[in-house]
Amino acid sequence: MAGTILEPGQIEAAACKPPFINLPPRDLFALRSARLTRLAEGHPFADYLRLLAVICQAQQHVLDNHPAELPVDAHRTAECLKHGLPPLAADTLVREGAWLPLLDAWLTTFVVPDNSAVAGAIEQLRDADSGQRKAWAVSLLSGQYDSLPPALVPFLGAGLQLAWSHWLLQLDLTTLREREDQTHCPCCGAPPMAGIIRHLGQLNGLRYLVCSLCACEWHYVRLKCSHCRSTKKLDYLHFEGSPQGVKAEVCPECNSYLKQLYLELASDGESLSADLATLDLDMLLAEQGFQRQAPNLLLAPGGDA
Numbered sequence: 001m002a003g004t005i006l007e008p009g010q011i012e013a014a015a016c017k018p019p020f021i022n023l024p025p026r027d028l029f030a031l032r033s034a035r036l037t038r039l040a041e042g043h044p045f046a047d048y049l050r051l052l053a054v055i056c057q058a059q060q061h062v063l064d065n066h067p068a069e070l071p072v073d074a075h076r077t078a079e080c081l082k083h084g085l086p087p088l089a090a091d092t093l094v095r096e097g098a099w100l101p102l103l104d105a106w107l108t109t110f111v112v113p114d115n116s117a118v119a120g121a122i123e124q125l126r127d128a129d130s131g132q133r134k135a136w137a138v139s140l141l142s143g144q145y146d147s148l149p150p151a152l153v154p155f156l157g158a159g160l161q162l163a164w165s166h167w168l169l170q171l172d173l174t175t176l177r178e179r180e181d182q183t184h185c186p187c188c189g190a191p192p193m194a195g196i197i198r199h200l201g202q203l204n205g206l207r208y209l210v211c212s213l214c215a216c217e218w219h220y221v222r223l224k225c226s227h228c229r230s231t232k233k234l235d236y237l238h239f240e241g242s243p244q245g246v247k248a249e250v251c252p253e254c255n256s257y258l259k260q261l262y263l264e265l266a267s268d269g270e271s272l273s274a275d276l277a278t279l280d281l282d283m284l285l286a287e288q289g290f291q292r293q294a295p296n297l298l299l300a301p302g303g304d305a
Contacts, residue, residue, distance in 0.1 A: 018203055020178040021186065024165060024215040029060035035273040039244070043277060051113065052276060052298055055154060058110040059162045067105045070098060070163075072170050081175050086189040088167050090213055094137050094160070100130055102166060103159030110155070121151035141190065141213070143295060150300040157297030164188055164214035178219070181229055185211035186218050192226060192258065193294050194271045195249065199263040207260070210271045212295045225251035226258050227293045236260075239281060244274045248281055248290075256293045257285055272296065 025031065033056035040049035072087070080087040093099065107126055112119050125133070136156055139147035148156070168187055176186060184191055190213035198206050208217035209226055224231050230253035237257075238247040245266030250257040259281070261274045275296050282292060292301075 018206055018219060020219050021173060021176065022208060022217040023169065023173075024217075026063070026169060027060065028165065028215055029056045029063060029162075032056040032270055032273050033060065035268070035270045036276070039273055039277040045277075045279065049273075049276065051115075051118065052154065052273075054111065054113070055158050055298065058106055059158055061109050062102060062105045062162055063166055066166060067101055070101065070166065072167050077171060081173075081177075084177055084179065086185065086187055087171060087173075088164055088188040088214060090141050090164070090188045090190050093164075094141055095134060097130055097134055099137075099160060099163030100133060102163040103133065103156070106159050106162055107155075110158075117151060121149070121155060124149065125152055125155055140297065145301055153300035154298040161213060161215070161297055164190075168214040168216055181224075182218055182220065183209075183226055183229070185209075185214060185216055187211065187216045188214045190214065191293070191295060193296050194275050195220070195226065195258055195260040196269075196271050197222075197260055197262045197264070199267065212297055215272075225249070225254060225256070227251065227256045228254035230254065237281070237285065239278075242278065242281075244277050245269050246274050246278045246281065248285055250285070250290055254293075255289065256291045258294050272298070275299075 033053045036049045036053035036056065040046040040053065043049055077087040080089070107122065110122070112122050136148040136152060137160060139145070140153060140156055141160070145153070171187070173187070179186070188211060190211050192209035193212035194210050195207050196210055196217065198204060198208065207220055207222045209220045210217050220226055223234060225234065228251060230251055233252050235250045236247045237250055243266065245262045247260050247262065248257045249260055259275055259278065261269050261271050263269055266274065276299060
């Protein structure tokens with residue numbers, strides 16, 4: 001049988017090649033909740049972080065006790081993987097509405113705090129029909145924040161994250177092909193929320209981008225803008241002594257930035273909670289004229305929950 005003979009150096013490289021994607025752990029939302037609770041201590045946005053911790057607790061409860069089997073379409077998945085397309089394409093699935101039962105389950109599980117603004121937002125989301133919910137979700141995932149009430153963002157975003165993470169954890173992605181310069185999630189097509197710099201073992205020093213929707217991580221080389229792919233004069237800004245281990249990779253070519261979580265500086269760090277705990281860095285960068293391109297589905301730009 002004909003084949004390719006690998007030289008010793010090629011064999012070592014093949015054996016040491018890091019994985020293209022990392023799936024989130026099944027207790028992802030519990031980890032986020034615990035991290036948000038810890039970060040809230042003494043934080044100027046403590047009440048907001050604690051609210052988000054409760055949101056994540058409800059996400060984990062539904063992920064562990066989802067209301068019914070919501071299987072992934074095996075034929076669609078196979079065809080997407082065959083043609084190099086995201087098997088959980090958000091722009092398609094969000095309009096089909098199979099995620100709505102998980103949103104309803106989350107709304108049932110979430111314990112509404114004694115806060116009139118939060119209670120009003122939850123009531124508005126509960127009372128909306130499926131068409132309205134889909135329209136809001138399309139706007140949220142496409143970054144059109146002016147097309148939905150800002151107060152709904154973290155609660156609608158929680159339902160969407162829950163659904164896509166649930167589907168992601170059902171997939172067999174062994175045939176997923178790596179593509180160079182993958183700036184959007186290979187599993188669902190959503191943009192990254194942040195980058196994470198690994199610290200231990202085979203992944204030491206590697207950067208993975210973290211999906212804002214399904215929480216998949218995919219490898220993306222360092223020192224390259226994840227928005228415009230430029231490698232020119234990237235800068236890394238942070239607050240000295242910040243316990244979150246976060247730096248912002250700033251690109252002068254497209255005038256945007258992406259936060260990076262360095263696990264060497266925060267070994268128990270988690271990207272979504274670290275992002276939300278460093279909004280002061282976003283404010284500083286906005287004052288300097290840089291634009292945030294990375295969405296966090298639990299955060300409405302310019303608004304509060």
